[in-house]
Amino acid sequence: MSGERIGPGDGTRAVFALAGLAALAWGGYLAIDFALGSARDAWQGLAWFVGGPVVHDAVVAPVVGGVGLLIASRISPRWRTPVLAGSVATGVLALLAVPLLWRPFGVPDNPGLHDRDYWLGLGVSLAIVWAAVALGGLLTRNRD
Amino acid sequence: MIRPPTVKFGSAAHDERVTSRLGVWLGISFVVCFLTGLLSHGIQHDWFWPSRPAQLYRVTQWLHIAAGIAAVPLLFAKLWSVYPKLFERPLFRSLPHAIEHGSILLLSGAAFFELVTGLFNAAQNYLWGFYFPTPHYAVAWIAIGSILVHVAVKLPIIRRALTIQLDPRRRQFLRTTWLATGAALAATVGGTVSPLAVRSDRGPQGLPVNRTARAANVVVPADWRLELAGPKGIRRLTLAELRALPQATEDLPIACVEGWSAMATWTGVRILDLLRLVGAEPGATVRVESLERDSIYATSTLPGEHTRDPATLLALRVNGEELAPDHGFPCRIIAPSRPGVLQTKWVTRMEVR
Numbered sequence: 488m489s490g491e492r493i494g495p496g497d498g499t500r501a502v503f504a505l506a507g508l509a510a511l512a513w514g515g516y517l518a519i520d521f522a523l524g525s526a527r528d529a530w531q532g533l534a535w536f537v538g539g540p541v542v543h544d545a546v547v548a549p550v551v552g553g554v555g556l557l558i559a560s561r562i563s564p565r566w567r568t569p570v571l572a573g574s575v576a577t578g579v580l581a582l583l584a585v586p587l588l589w590r591p592f593g594v595p596d597n598p599g600l601h602d603r604d605y606w607l608g609l610g611v612s613l614a615i616v617w618a619a620v621a622l623g624g625l626l627t628r629n630r631d
Numbered sequence: 632m633i634r635p636p637t638v639k640f641g642s643a644a645h646d647e648r649v650t651s652r653l654g655v656w657l658g659i660s661f662v663v664c665f666l667t668g669l670l671s672h673g674i675q676h677d678w679f680w681p682s683r684p685a686q687l688y689r690v691t692q693w694l695h696i697a698a699g700i701a702a703v704p705l706l707f708a709k710l711w712s713v714y715p716k717l718f719e720r721p722l723f724r725s726l727p728h729a730i731e732h733g734s735i736l737l738l739s740g741a742a743f744f745e746l747v748t749g750l751f752n753a754a755q756n757y758l759w760g761f762y763f764p765t766p767h768y769a770v771a772w773i774a775i776g777s778i779l780v781h782v783a784v785k786l787p788i789i790r791r792a793l794t795i796q797l798d799p800r801r802r803q804f805l806r807t808t809w810l811a812t813g814a815a816l817a818a819t820v821g822g823t824v825s826p827l828a829v830r831s832d833r834g835p836q837g838l839p840v841n842r843t844a845r846a847a848n849v850v851v852p853a854d855w856r857l858e859l860a861g862p863k864g865i866r867r868l869t870l871a872e873l874r875a876l877p878q879a880t881e882d883l884p885i886a887c888v889e890g891w892s893a894m895a896t897w898t899g900v901r902i903l904d905l906l907r908l909v910g911a912e913p914g915a916t917v918r919v920e921s922l923e924r925d926s927i928y929a930t931s932t933l934p935g936e937h938t939r940d941p942a943t944l945l946a947l948r949v950n951g952e953e954l955a956p957d958h959g960f961p962c963r964i965i966a967p968s969r970p971g972v973l974q975t976k977w978v979t980r981m982e983v984r
Contacts, residue, residue, distance in 0.1 A: 500783045507779025511737075514772025521765050528761040535759065536770070539743020540736060547707070548714050555642065572807040576814040579704045583815055584827055586754035594755040595846055598957065599834020600891070601754055608826035612818045 551578070566624045573620035577613055584609045640715040643800035644708070651792035652805055653709040654785075658778060660702040664745070665775045667695035671888055672768055674970060677932065682940040685967030689886035692970070696890030697820045699749050701812050706742055708808040734780055741774035753829060753889045820890070830891040835955035838885060838893050841971060844956040847923040849977045851961060857945075861909025861983040870961050873947060876900045881942045887971040897965045899946035902938050909983060914939040916984040919964055922977040931975045932984075937966045945978065 522529035554574060562570050587605040596602070643649070670691050674680045681687065723729055745767065752763045782789070797805070818827045830839045856867040868876075879901050886892035903913035914935040923929045937943045943966040947954060954960040959976025966974065 497786075500786050503779045503786070504783035507776045507781075507783060510772050510776030510779060512776075514741075514769055514774075514776055517769035517772060518766070521761075521769050525761070528766075531759050531761055532766045535748060536740045536744045539747060540739040543707075543710060543739070543743065544714075544717060548711060551707075551711065552640075552642075552714070568803060568807075572810055575704070575807050576811045579707070579811045579815050580818055580827070583700065583703065583750065583819060586751045586756045587827060587829070590754075590756050592757045594757070595843075597755065597840050597843065597846075599831055599839030600841065601756075601829055602833055603828070603831045605827060608818075608828075611826045612814070616814060 565627055569620040569623035569627070572623070573616050576616045580609060580612050580616070642711070642804070643798075644712040644804045645715050646712065646801060647788055647792040648795050648797055649801050649804060650709060650712040651789045652797075653705060653712060653808065654789065655793070657702060657705040657709050658782065660698040660705060661742070661774060661778055663694055663698035664702065665771055667691045667698070668768070668771055671695065671970060672764075675764075675888075675973065677934065680934070680936065680968070682937045682943070682967045682969075685883055685942060686886075687968040688970060689884045689892040689968075692886055692888060692890055693820065693892065696749075696753060697816060699746060700815050700819050702742070703746055703750075704808060704811040704815055706746065708804075708811075710739065712804075731784055734777055734784075737773065738777035738781055741770050741777055744770045745774050755889070822891075828891070829889065830893065835957050836895075836950050836952055838895055838949065838958060839887075839891060840957040841887060841889075842923075842926075842928075842976075844960075844977070847921075847926065847977070849922045849956075851922065851956075851977070855961060855979070857962065857978065858980040859905060859909045860981070861906065861911040861915075863910030866909055870947075873900055873945070873962065877904060878947075879941070879944060881944055881965070881967075883942065883944075883965050883967055885965075885971050885974065886969075895949050896951070897944055897946040898948040899944040899962065899965075901941055902933065902943040902945060902964075902966075903941060905945060905981065906938060906983060911983040918982045918984055919975045919978055920980040920982075921975050922979045928972050928975070931964065931973045933964065933966065937969065940967060942967045945981075 518532075522532065555571065558571055558574060559567060584605055587601055588609070590601075593601065670680070671688075674688065748759070748763060748767055751758055752767070757763070817825065819825050820828070822828060823830060823832055834840050856869055857873060859866045859868065877900070878898055880896060880898045882894060882896050884892045884894050902917065906913055906915055906917070915938055916935055917933040917938050919931045919933060921929045933943065943964075945962050946959075946965045947962050949955075949958055954963060959978070962978050963976040964974050964978060
């Protein structure tokens with residue numbers, strides 16, 4: 488274990504561990520109950536469960552690391568911090584917009600719901616972010 | 632012998648001080664998600680839930696979605712801060728080490744599962760065939776359980792790391808994460824002001840519709856009557872007769888499990904007046920049936936807490952107009968502090984239990 492050994496008087500850890508194991512057991516029971524209901528649902532659910540970490544570790548993290556490295560090596564120190572922050576916000580906003588922009592399995596029309604122009608929405612959000620980046624860069628005193 | 636390539640990680644993020652501080656906020660957001668989600672689950676499974684304050688469910692469900700959205704940048708930042716650990720060798724060191732790493736895979740899988748399915752569900756975008764609430768609820772227990780175990784394992788490191796000061800580079804990484812989290816929240820959960828909000832003002836009578844009359848396959852028959860079944864027998868009321876009963880007006884929100892909400896002014900007959908018509912007392916449990924047939928939301932149960940509350944209406948009008956077909960014409964339930972899916976539309980029968 489990467490922590491220290493459980494010593495006397497460290498009851499907090501024991502409480503967390505026991506509560507956690509109990510929640511895991513109950514969640515596992517519910518998940519198995521769900522999976523036994525339909526083989527298709529079980530496989531789909533498993534794919535979504537395993538897919539997150541795999542896609543993150545194999546695709547998202549290397550890409551983010553690469554982009555970060557590129558920005559760190561190519562952008563002048565004055566602009567590095569605001570551009571990095573702007574890029575992070577851009578990535579997060581773009582990801583959050585995916586369920587609204589890409590709708591192969593969206594429900595039929597529900598007036599008043601997901602019926603806005605989300606390309607415009609994403610554009611407006613990113614315009615605000617990059618305006619803040621520009622402002623941040625201009626206001627930063629050159630630390631060289 | 633071929634040696635695996637060594638990867639060098641130079642980011643200021645790869646440090647237990649950063650990981651712990653991110654972990655605190657990620658943990659808080661998951662606990663908020665879990666508790667508010669548990670409440671929402673309970674309300675839909677007949678657990679006790681008060682009818683006041685009227686905005687309560689609106690707030691708890693907004694928190695559920697807001698904490699989930701905040702968790703997206705926090706999760707990415709935290710995983711990035713521990714990413715080099717993925718490349719540590721040897722993979723197998725000892726059984727406790729293996730179990731700990733296995734539990735992190737469980738934690739990461741559960742966290743992604745909850746956030747991705749939750750986000751797509753809030754956008755009513757179903758990339759899967761299963762019924763969303765069941766696995767979202769089951770995996771919520773797995774997520775919170777593995778978080779608690781993870782905290783138990785790491786507590787000495789967390790305690791140590793939180794007491795050590797941060798240098799400017801690491802502080803910068805955290806500041807970037809907080810800014811991205813703020814941007815994510817501002818863009819999504821600020822009502823119709825947010826550019827990436829789910830709802831607009833384009834719904835009929837200014838209110839969003841979660842299921843249209845057409846989608847629900849509802850056609851109101853020409854001889855429609857509201858059937859009221861109570862201790863004194865059955866009464867069948869025409870729409871004209873309902874309109875002739877004493878009318879009440881209440882400002883109540885429609886608050887969806889998917890996180891959006893909207894206020895409206897509703898006019899109709901108080902449920903407690905309808906109960907008295909058939910000899911029942913306010914506080915009785917009432918089963919409500921819709922003209923809609925093939926849906927799990929075709930019926931709902933109004934608990935005593937809500938039938939006792941004078942603000943609970945069988946609404947005939949909204950925002951000064953007769954209900955639009957998509958809002959439940961001829962009449963619908965509107966009760967304070969309840970999820971929208973339980974505000975049954977196109978009501979045709981109410982039975983006192």
